[in-house]
Amino acid sequence: MAVVRVWRHHDTDHPGLIGDAFVIRGYELQVELIDTKNGPTSFEGVDVLLVLGSSASVYxxxxxxxxxxxxxxxxxxxxEQGIPVLGICFGSQMLCQxxxxxxxxxxxxxxxxFEIEPIAGTGITSGPWxxxxxxxxxxxxSATVVAANPRAVQAFTLGRHVGVQFHPEVDASQxxxxFLDDEAARNGTIDAAAHIAEATANHERLVRDADELVAWFLHRLQS
Structure with a gap:
């Protein structure tokens, strides 16, 4: 069975809808928490590396x-070992650096x-993400931009690797x-209820969009 190694940086993070899209294609997820006590382990048998977000900055x-x-x-x-990387948010910034x-x-x-503007022919939809x-x-x-909006580059490729600034993995549960662990949500700076409600209302689309992204990522590995 093919293996996706997942690096997460917080207990509240998980591969979510992106992980589901790999699983339905026969991949096994191996999730590792990376923090001050836990570092990455050997890549033996790993086919894809999925790097999730973090509250930290790479700088x-x-x-x-x-x-x-x-x-x-x-x-x-x-x-260097030829393992393709899909980086999400902080993970994409690690790739960039x-x-x-x-x-x-x-x-x-x-x-x-937020909606984004993807280049036609990618597996990335306009969202909103x-x-x-x-x-x-x-x-x-050396990078190729495949999606953007006025505020930031939203997706790019670097050879076989893909970085996305948005969070295709999240659903209402995540x-x-x-937000339970977010000070801005607790003090009302962020309207957590509205964001969760939008995820709930658009769950089927979020599943479909995440699935299309993974399908495109894997298709690129075959070309």
Whole structure:
């Protein structure tokens, strides 16, 4: 059975709808929590690496010292071994930085549901997709932008690897878990109930959009 190694950075994160799309295609998910106590393990038998989001920034010096430098090193080892990477939000920013791009504080962050403009022929729909980021990628010359909006590059390819700034994995359940642990949601700065309600109302579309993204990601590996 083919294996997707999943790196998550918080207890409330899981591969969600993206993980489901891999599973229905016969993949086994191996989920690892990466933090100050737990680092990545061997890639033996791993076919795909899925890197999820984080509240940290790739340029965060404290995170670099605590765990991120090691994770970036191991990401490079996976890429050297030919393992294709699908990076989501923070995961996409790790990809960007590894290949020589930069990650910077965005002039305007995104929290909520936003439409994007994908290039025709990709497996990425216009959404709206859930976004939760305050950084953005300044891509290396080797990257190809496949989706964007006025605020940020939203998806790109680097060879066999794909990075997306938005969160295709989330559904109402995962958003609920996120917001329970989110100070901005607790103090009312973020309208958590509205975002969860939109995920609930559009669940079938979110499942379909996540499935199309994974299908496109895997199709690229065969071409």
């Amino acid at each position: 965060d010096h404290a995170a670099q010292q605590a765990w991120l430098t090691n994770e970036m090193t191991v990401l490079g080892e996976a890429i 590894h290949f020589g791009g930069r990650v910077e504080r965005a002039p305007e962050g995104e929290v909520g549901w 859930f976004q939760y980021h305050f950084d953005h990628c300044v891509l290396p010359a 958003l609920t878990d996120w």
